[in-house]
Amino acid sequence: MATIPENPLILVDGSSYLFRAFHSPPHLTNSKGEPTGAVYGVVNMLRSLITRFNPTQMIVIFDAKGKTFRNDMYAEYKANRPPMPDELRGQIAPLHKVIKALGLPLISIEGVEADDVIGTIAKNESAKGRHVLISTGDKDMAQLVNPHVTLINTMTDTVLDVEGVKEKFGIPPELIIDYLALMGDKVDNIPGLPGVGEKTALAMLQGIGSIEQLYQDPQKVLELSFRGSKTMPQKLIDNKDKAELSYQLATIKTDVEIALSGDEFSISAPDYKLLAELYTELEFKRWLAEVIKQGDSAPENKLDETAETINPEAADKVEKEYTCILDQAEFEAWLKQLNAAELIAFDTETTSLDYMKAEIVGVSFAIEENKAAYVPVAHDYPDAPKQLDRDWVLAKLKPLLEDPNKAIVGQNLKYDKHVLFNYDINLTGIKHDSMLESYVLSSVGTRHDMDSLALKYLGHKNISFEEIAGKGSKQLTFNQIPLETAAPYAAEDADITLQLHNTLWEKLSTSDDLVSVYQDIEVPLISVLSKIEQNGVLIDIHQLSQQSQDILIRLSELENQAYEIAGEKFNLSSTKQLQAILFEKLNHPIIKKTPKGAPSTAEEVLQELALDYPLPKVIIEYRGLAKLKSTYTDKLPLMVSSKTGRVHTSYHQAVTATGRLSSTDPNLQNIPIRNEEGRKVRKAFIANQGYKILAADYSQIELRIMAHLSKDEGLLKAFSQGLDIHKATAAEVFGVELDMVTSDQRRSAKAINFGLIYGMSAFGLAKQLNIPRNEAQKYMDLYFERYPGVLTYMEETRANAAEDGYVETIKGRRLNLPDIKARNGAVRKAAERAAINAPMQGTAADIIKCAMLDVAKWIETKTEGQIQMIMQVHDELVFEVKADFAEQASKEICQIMQNSVELSVPLLVEAGIGDNWEEAH
Incomplete structure (x- = not known):
């Protein structure tokens, strides 16, 4: 590959970048529905270019609006090009603003194209001995290459110097214009010579020379042996005007009047304040975080609540008072303040994200903004300082945490409730959860983790866990992290939680309906879900093991069927091999393509092909069984808790757009029920001896x-x-x-x-x-x-x-x-x-959540421990109930669920009882 001299003047073909970015994924939009993908793509390429070459001078050049001198020369020039899409046109202005805010000179000159501006600067600067690097994907630019001018295509990482042009095109840079003129260009509507393509043009240029030399003696073409050479002399003579016009159109102008020169090509310091405003509007979160980290003041908040917002006061540098508590007296002093506080921000630091296994390493709390404390109790790295005893600290905190009149705020408090439950503490006073405040405020276009929320609503870049713990296989658990870095991280969690609550609660409070959804549904549900998760569900691991064996046999049968249909063996799980079999060997129609242009083998494509062809049907069954085996029949037995002998899923309140719950580890929502194998998995969800499974399901709730x-x-x-x-x-x-x-x-x-x-x-x-x-x-x-x-x-x-x-x-x-x-x-x-659809799905979500709250209240106050709720799946609640109480419980639960929300039509609940979930469903 050609070498690029150090610190060249970089000329970026902005128009080439723009169209390339627009037509490439990701096709992003912000929360207002405005397309932003082209802006993101161009800025990303510019950032990469700067990172790679670290230039001191760099210019981004764009085509100007309107016609150019080539249109005056030839009215049909670029006439075949479709108009610029509205989705792209709307991104040009914000892109230009970002480029300028990055400190990059930007040029756009009326009457000429970006190529001409680039050509002029390249010629002028290279004549002074300056090394110029042109970043473009446009082959026309090869005519500009000389010993001081090099091209780079960053998409393919292709670098073209003089020798590179010769190798790629088969001709030197000085013949590129002739080459383009002879062939013409359908995209730009340059006519060229009729019937002359790449091979013919190269044959003439390599055999005789430039267009000028060709016209000095057209008959010399007869000496060349390419196809059509016999008629070419006359063709040259008859189309001389076209050849000359095409040559002029293909020639990049190198004498454009340009106001900038010399030092004005230099990159200046970025305007971080303006960049923060622009990245906020465009919702480029990662780059916004980088900008805020530079320490400049954040922009004024000009956006609505669904967009990326920044609180300018919070973004200013404020003195933080974070304390690491290592002695009893200081802890007692803080405890006194906590007991007197109206609202306490609380957080736990643990050894694991698995709530069944997590051990408390420390706790943090805050009662006023920018002031927080961390109490380490189990950091055990070498030379760790002496810490307060965990049992003593938790015993001191237990009355406070179990007091229903004490208001606690946290971020994802369900997790902390679980962890405390492992230490016989029932976190009772859950008043607020910043994750749920954010979710109720806007369930779409927002991530509800603390780092994202701090960035969005406070303009604050949190200390990330990876910053203090490392990444990958070498990442430390929290107990291994030194206090000098662990304490600020943990204290910040409590502080930022309080700040987020103060900001989000103010926004939520503007709507009585949103406050009601938050206070009457989502917050009370934390305790109900926590109880369901703690209850867990019993599974029959022997049945699942047998099913895995049965599926393995069936998969082998399906493989053999596929080999027979295909006429050869292949890997059914390999997309490339499947594409080759389906679309090359068997010539099945290509219904859809991937973003990279390959024939798609997605599920919906195979479903359509399966109507007419046997192999796609086999592949669908194979995929379904393989997924069922890896996700459930093999995996579920491995997920049984050694502590309880049951499987404990995690329900998530702040994931779906519509308010429906989702679950992970395992995902109970995705167990298939329309085929025999999926129903067999449900059969493995069983009741304890003396108990039954009771399932109650809303019928046709969305209709x-x-x-x-x-x-x-x-x-x-x-x-x-x-x-x-x-x-x-x-x-x-x-x-x-x-x-x-x-x-x-x-x-x-x-x-x-x-x-x-x-x-x-x-x-x-x-x-x-x-x-x-x-x-x-x-x-x-x-x-x-x-x-x-x-x-x-x-x-x-x-x-x-x-x-x-x-x-x-x-x-x-x-x-x-x-x-x-x-x-x-x-x-x-x-x-x-x-x-x-959303009002129906969302209302269904609200109804099942209200039902869960009502049923949970009934279980707690009326059933004397004879029944427990163990799962929520779609529109269904599942219980484990004492066998002699099952019929009565079924009637009570149906009645409660049918009356949980009043509609203008009756809600109907169907319930079943069985030894396993499938029997009860």
């Missing part, structure tokens, strides 16, 4: 919510009369009596009912029912004729969402829709579909 929200008379009537809603819909849509509805008609009506909830189009319905699109459209039209209230609801919801930027559940949970005004039609349509 009932749709009836409530739309107030459609037909739907309200059907549900109020207890009709089979899918049968009732079929009767309406197909115009038949209820008792005459066929199973196929009911199936179609079911697809319509659920499809509309998820914003399915006629095309999607046609695909699902395997019918023509016009027939699917007819079904949907008939549906809206019979249920006009649904159509009205959908239209009003779209309009309100576009105006407000959010939709709400019946409980007032707000679901922001940042893409509802996106310029990109596909993105906007997706947001509109979400606007219709």
Whole structure:
């Protein structure tokens, strides 16, 4: 590879960067729905360039708006190019601002292209002996290369000096214009010579020389042996005007008048304040963190709550008073202050993120901003100072932490509640949780971890765990970290939690509905979820082991089937090998491509191919079983706690956009129930001896919510009369009596009912029912004729969402829709579909959470320990109940769940009892 001289003048083809970034992933948008991917891509490339070469001088050059001198020369120049997309045009102004704020000179001159500005500077500076590096992906720039001018394509890491141009193109830089002129350019609409391509152009240039030499004696071309050489002399003569025009169009102008020169090409110091404003608006969090770390003041907050916001006062440097408590007297003094405080920010530092295994290493607390204390109790690195005894500290804190009248705030307090429970402390006074405050305020476009929230709302860059503990396999656990670094980190956690609460609570308090969702649903749910997680669930590891063996046999059978169909052995788990078999050997149609242009083998693609071909069907079954085995039948037995003999999942309140809970380790939401193997996994969830599994599930809850929200008379009537809603819909849509509805008609009506909830189009319905699109459209039209209230609801919801930027559940949970005004039609349509579905999913989430709270209260006060809640999955609650109490419990739970929230149609709960989850479901 060519060598690049140290500290060259770097000329960046900004327009080339811009289009390259726009068409490459990631296609980002901020929380307002504004595209930002091109800005991110260009700035990322510029940052990489600076990091790599550490230049003192660098200029970014862009095309100016409007026509250039080439359009005057040839009106059809670039006439074939489509207009710039709106999604790209809107990113140019913020990109220019960022570039200038980075301290980089930016040039854009009317009447010429970026190439011409680059060519002029390169010529002028290289003539002075200055080494120039041009960063571009444009092949036309090769004409500028000389002993002092080099090209670099950062995407391919290709560097072209004089020899590099010769090697790549087969001709020296001085013949590149001739080469481009002979071939022409369809993109720029440079005509070139008819019928002359790359090989012909090279043959003439290598055999004879430049265009000027070709025209000195066109007949010399006859001596060359390329295909078409016999007719080429006459072609040259007949098209001389085109050749000359093409030469002029392809020539980069090198005499543009440029105001900047010399020292004005130098990179200046970044404007960190302006960069912080811009990165805030664009929501580039990592770069914003870097800017804030520079120590400059943060910008004024000009954004709404859904965007990245910074509190300028909090971002200023404030003296922190963080204390590491190592003696009893100082601890007692702090304890006195804690007992007198109205609100205490509390946090634990532990040895593990697994709440069942975590041991307390220390605790921290704060009662006023910028002042906090850390009490280490179990740092055991060599030469660690003597610390207070853990049992003594926890015994002193126990009355405080168990006092229901003491208000505690934390960040993800459910975890701390678990950890304290391991030490026989019941954290009772949970008043606030900054993670949940953030989540209720905006569930979309925000990460709710403390570091992200501190950056967003306080303009503060937290000490990261990796900074003090290291990374990867060598990362220390907290007990191994020296106090001089551990104490500030731990104290900061408590301090920032308090600051976040003060900021977020002020924002939440502007909406009574949001306060209600937070205080009446999310905060009380912390204790309920903690109890469910502690209860855990018993599993039959022997059954799972047998199922793993059965799946292994079936996987082997499927492999052999696949080999037989393919006619050869291949790795079914290898995407590349599968692509080769499906699309090259078997010539299956390519339905969709990956971002890199390869044929997709995604699940939806295989589903479509499986309708016509046998191998995709085999692959689908193989993938499903392999995933089931690795995720559940193999893994679940390994997750049994040695302490309890049960499996303990983790429920997450602040993950989904709609308010639904998610679970991990294991993920209980994803166990398949539509196939035999998935149902067998549920069979392994069992009850203890003398107990039964009781499962209570809301029936068709989202359709009932749709009836409530739309107030459609037909739907309200059907549900109020207890009709089979899918049968009732079929009767309406197909115009038949209820008792005459066929199973196929009911199936179609079911697809319509659920499809509309998820914003399915006629095309999607046609695909699902395997019918023509016009027939699917007819079904949907008939549906809206019979249920006009649904159509009205959908239209009003779209309009309100576009105006407000959010939709709400019946409980007032707000679901922001940042893409509802996106310029990109596909993105906007997706947001509109979400606007219709989100109130139903969100309301369903609120209902199941309210039910959990009500059932938990009943269990605590009325059941004398005969039943415990052990799982929440989708719209279902699962219990382990004493066998002789199961029937009574079933009736009570159904009654509680059906009355947890009042709708204009009855809520229906179906319950089952069995020895395992599958039997009860």
